[in-house]
Amino acid sequence: MRLDEDVLDDLSLGSVFLATGGGGDPYVSLLATRQVLHANGPAEMIPVDELDDDAYVVTIGAVGAPSVSLELLPSVHDAEKALRAYEEHVGRSVDAVVSFEVGGGNSLIPIAAASACGIPVIDGDGMARALPEAQMMTYPISGISPTPALALDYAGNVMTFASETAEAYEHEIRAAAEAMGGMITAVEHPMSGAELKTSVMRGTISFSIELGQLLRERRGNAERLLAPLTDLFADSLYGQIFPLYTGKVVDYSSSVVAGFDQGQARLEPFDQDGPAMTIDIRNEFLVARMGGEVVASVPDLITMLDLETGTPINAERLRYGQRVAVYGVGCPEFYRQPKALAVVEPRCFGFDIDFVPIEDLRPGWLQR
Amino acid sequence: MLRIGIDVGGTHTDAVLLDGDRVLAETKALTSADVLFGILEALEAVLAGRPNIENEVEAVMLGTTQFTNAVVERRELAEVAAIRIGEPSGHGLVPKIGWPADIAACLGNESYAIGGGHLYDGSLLAELNDAEIDAVIADLRLKQVNAVSVSAAFSPADPSHEIAVGERVATALPNARVTLSHTLGRLGILERENAALLNTSLLDFADRVVSSFVDAVRQRGLTCRFFVSQNDGTLMDADFARQFPALTFASGPTNSLRGACKLSGLDDAVVIDIGGTTSDIGVLQNGFPRESNLVIEVGGVRTNFRMPDLLALGLGGGSLVEDKGATVGPLSVGHRLVSEGLVFGGKTLTATDVVVAAGAAQIGDVDAVSDLDPTTVKTARARIVEMLNQGVEKMKPSSDPLPVILVGGGSVLVTEKLVAASEMLRPEHAGVANAIGAAIAQIGGETERFVSYDATPRTEAISAATAEATEVAVTAGADRSTIRVADIEEIAMSYMAGNTTRLRVKVVGEIAGLVGSNRAPR
Numbered sequence: 001m002r003l004d005e006d007v008l009d010d011l012s013l014g015s016v017f018l019a020t021g022g023g024g025d026p027y028v029s030l031l032a033t034r035q036v037l038h039a040n041g042p043a044e045m046i047p048v049d050e051l052d053d054d055a056y057v058v059t060i061g062a063v064g065a066p067s068v069s070l071e072l073l074p075s076v077h078d079a080e081k082a083l084r085a086y087e088e089h090v091g092r093s094v095d096a097v098v099s100f101e102v103g104g105g106n107s108l109i110p111i112a113a114a115s116a117c118g119i120p121v122i123d124g125d126g127m128a129r130a131l132p133e134a135q136m137m138t139y140p141i142s143g144i145s146p147t148p149a150l151a152l153d154y155a156g157n158v159m160t161f162a163s164e165t166a167e168a169y170e171h172e173i174r175a176a177a178e179a180m181g182g183m184i185t186a187v188e189h190p191m192s193g194a195e196l197k198t199s200v201m202r203g204t205i206s207f208s209i210e211l212g213q214l215l216r217e218r219r220g221n222a223e224r225l226l227a228p229l230t231d232l233f234a235d236s237l238y239g240q241i242f243p244l245y246t247g248k249v250v251d252y253s254s255s256v257v258a259g260f261d262q263g264q265a266r267l268e269p270f271d272q273d274g275p276a277m278t279i280d281i282r283n284e285f286l287v288a289r290m291g292g293e294v295v296a297s298v299p300d301l302i303t304m305l306d307l308e309t310g311t312p313i314n315a316e317r318l319r320y321g322q323r324v325a326v327y328g329v330g331c332p333e334f335y336r337q338p339k340a341l342a343v344v345e346p347r348c349f350g351f352d353i354d355f356v357p358i359e360d361l362r363p364g365w366l367q368r
Numbered sequence: 369m370l371r372i373g374i375d376v377g378g379t380h381t382d383a384v385l386l387d388g389d390r391v392l393a394e395t396k397a398l399t400s401a402d403v404l405f406g407i408l409e410a411l412e413a414v415l416a417g418r419p420n421i422e423n424e425v426e427a428v429m430l431g432t433t434q435f436t437n438a439v440v441e442r443r444e445l446a447e448v449a450a451i452r453i454g455e456p457s458g459h460g461l462v463p464k465i466g467w468p469a470d471i472a473a474c475l476g477n478e479s480y481a482i483g484g485g486h487l488y489d490g491s492l493l494a495e496l497n498d499a500e501i502d503a504v505i506a507d508l509r510l511k512q513v514n515a516v517s518v519s520a521a522f523s524p525a526d527p528s529h530e531i532a533v534g535e536r537v538a539t540a541l542p543n544a545r546v547t548l549s550h551t552l553g554r555l556g557i558l559e560r561e562n563a564a565l566l567n568t569s570l571l572d573f574a575d576r577v578v579s580s581f582v583d584a585v586r587q588r589g590l591t592c593r594f595f596v597s598q599n600d601g602t603l604m605d606a607d608f609a610r611q612f613p614a615l616t617f618a619s620g621p622t623n624s625l626r627g628a629c630k631l632s633g634l635d636d637a638v639v640i641d642i643g644g645t646t647s648d649i650g651v652l653q654n655g656f657p658r659e660s661n662l663v664i665e666v667g668g669v670r671t672n673f674r675m676p677d678l679l680a681l682g683l684g685g686g687s688l689v690e691d692k693g694a695t696v697g698p699l700s701v702g703h704r705l706v707s708e709g710l711v712f713g714g715k716t717l718t719a720t721d722v723v724v725a726a727g728a729a730q731i732g733d734v735d736a737v738s739d740l741d742p743t744t745v746k747t748a749r750a751r752i753v754e755m756l757n758q759g760v761e762k763m764k765p766s767s768d769p770l771p772v773i774l775v776g777g778g779s780v781l782v783t784e785k786l787v788a789a790s791e792m793l794r795p796e797h798a799g800v801a802n803a804i805g806a807a808i809a810q811i812g813g814e815t816e817r818f819v820s821y822d823a824t825p826r827t828e829a830i831s832a833a834t835a836e837a838t839e840v841a842v843t844a845g846a847d848r849s850t851i852r853v854a855d856i857e858e859i860a861m862s863y864m865a866g867n868t869t870r871l872r873v874k875v876v877g878e879i880a881g882l883v884g885s886n887r888a889p890r
Contacts, residue, residue, distance in 0.1 A: 071522045072521055072522075181457075182489075320765065
């Protein structure tokens with residue numbers, strides 16, 4: 001599949017949905033990627049199964065505070081420069097690139113790298129959503145080392161990493177982002193085509209494009225999106241989609257705790273009765289409760305749409321008084337394995353609850 | 369103290385004469401092609417029959433959509449060169465990127481990206497480079513450019529690079545018009561730069577428009593101070609308006625909500641403005657409109673201006689009634705209601721007709737609707753109430769009932785209390801709420817920056833930002849003793865340690881006494 005400038009808007013829109021509140025506004029990454037495709041031509045996106053088992057693949061994307069990119073704009077050559085610097089660092093050429101996460105700008109940056117370097121980008125990613133930390137990606141969960149890794153800053157400065165564990169790497173890259181202007185381009189997780197095939201979330205980029213196309217073509221009341229979204233998700237690696245709530249934001253507070261935007265949104269229904277919903281946020285929407293009972297939790301997806309337009313909302317754009325529809329989506333089976341839940345279950349984010357799949361939580365509150 | 373508020377909209381020009389809170393006179397007329405003439409007429413209408421009152425008028429406040437309309441209609445726009453200070457960041461993302469082609473063409477292709485700017489923590493992104501600045505100025509001179517916007521990375525937190533480059537340009541090209549992006553506030557360099565470009569592009573037009581406004585006021589014998597209302601519900605003086613026409617974008621809905629606040633005496637309420645085709649529902653919180661958090665596009669260009677959060681329903685006085693009353697709107701005869709509605713001798717069944725048929729209002733020829741099917745009338749009226757009720761429920765901050773203020777010509781449609789409302793108010797003079805909103809506007813000041821609450825305790829950071837915003841407001845003409853904080857916004861920076869927060873403080877105050885100058889800040 002050839003990715004040209006025309007698909008980028010839909011991919012961005014779909015990625016904000018799958019980012020579950022996190023990942024930041026992809027607008028500046030969209031502009032930069034569009035410029036790269038305009039100059040170098042479309043990127044070639046291939047299914048992972050078309051990749052040779054001995055191909056050399058790396059992940060590429062941005063790490064840092066998305067709000068910083070509002071002022072510290074990315075350069076159109078960042079992805080290409082980072083990849084070239086990486087090749088020099090490891091002393092070999094890269095055969096294909098793949099995304100960290102199909103959320104925010106990080107679904108776009110690998111496409112820019114692929115177009116600029118003339119190599120394919122894989123139709124897939126390492127989260128099938130957005131999650132905040134490196135060790136939460138399917139690659140390290142599948143036993144792939146994040147290093148050797150490299151970070152490039154706005155000025156072209158390079159820092160390299162040889163961390164032992166994914167957790168150590170997460171600490172180091174986060175500190176590097178802060179020291180290097182707040183936002184960096186990272187190249188990491190070198191792996192073989194065979195390794196990628198065991199770890200990647202397949203088809204998520206083309207799925208995000210389809211999702212964005214649906215949201216664009218059916219722009220309007222978010223509740224009316226249920227039927228087409230149900231059809232779309234039925235045919236995907238995700239589980240079922242559930243309408244969780246329709247209401248307005250009556251309270252939203254957040255503060256930074258240990259580098260994370262941590263807070264809670266409280267929603268109330270439009271009519272007088274009915275239980276309130278609370279959504280706990282740590283960059284992403286992580287736990288949704290209705291009348292105090294959990295109705296969805298990470299790693300299942302919780303996403304909020306602007307009620308009147310159906311536009312997915314970033315957590316940082318959430319605002320008091322906003323009218324929203326909340327949807328929950330079952331995460332891919334990969335994240336329900338014990339080894340994945342060990343790093344992404346609610347306890348990993350400080351919530352003292354067990355993960356229960358959304359489809360098992362659903363009947364309990366539906367009966368009320 | 370007497371004040372005159374004038375609102376020049378696309379369709380109507382309204383004016384009010386206020387004595388404190390009291391409306392002494394009001395007028396509403398169609399906006400004339402010659403705006404100056406329309407304003408003169410409006411002034412005449414509110415001052416007529418009050419001999420020698422001119423000297424008692426202390427201020428004239430004007431709200432206008434002229435600059436928004438110029439951008440939307442792509443007229444009166446001058447070519448502008450953009451200087452972006454932020455290299456090596458943002459390389460290849462040139463100014464005007466993402467603009468619709470037609471408006472980009474109006475502003476031309478000249479743009480320059482040079483080194484400089486700051487980072488989130490206040491440190492240097494890059495040093496300014498004299499040779500680079502000299503080269504830009506030489507090129508501007510060669511191309512005879514006389515309008516320039518200057519934007520720099522993190523300039524709302526540290527404007528020094530914008531100021532330095534702006535001064536160099538002004539010295540080298542004394543006739544050039546320059547807008548520095550930090551003067552238009554808010555983080556988001558692309559949106560702020562877009563605002564600065566549009567603003568610069570409108571400067572010549574602004575000179576002509578403001579001059580004609582001032583001429584109209586002076587011609588009518590008024591020697592008082594003159595202000596123009598901004599999108600945040602505060603005022604700027606004539607000199608400031610000449611420099612910052614873009615700050616008038618979207619001031620109309622804000623004035624309408626502020627006027628409703630004044631007329632009702634309520635600081636917290638839902639406001640329904642019912643016109644011929646739509647009902648706009650907004651929310652007052654602490655006397656100011658609740659703002660939308662969506663990106664605001666003006667004429668297809670992304671900007672960082674804030675707009676009141678409005679819910680537009682397709683329901684107005686001219687809405688078509690169909691399906692035996694089950695469907696009301698969104699189709700409407702609009703302003704043709706006065707010829708096409710049944711009570712006006714037309715042939716179209718409208719929302720106004722069913723209200724008249726029910727005996728709830730006396731408009732036009734009541735007999736023309738006397739034989740309407742009573743079931744249709746009843747169903748349609750129930751539908752109107754249902755639509756408004758649902759709209760108010762959506763906009764209310766919580767499930768508790770809140771007062772509802774009805775304004776606009778179509779407010780006759782509402783004849784019973786909405787369930788979602790604690791009480792319903794139909795203030796007098798609601799038809800000219802926009803002009804009243806302009807007349808009562810205050811002077812504001814705002815600051816925004818990134819702060820680390822680890823380095824500076826939160827209360828200290830907020831009081832420092834408040835002090836700075838206060839100075840901005842005082843410089844703009846506010847009375848220091850009346851200044852209060854209107855809004856504090858804190859946005860935590862995600863995915864980053866160090867407790868870094870984006871802090872924005874806005875203050876407002878009454879206009880300072882007539883003594884002394886009222887120069888624009890900066």
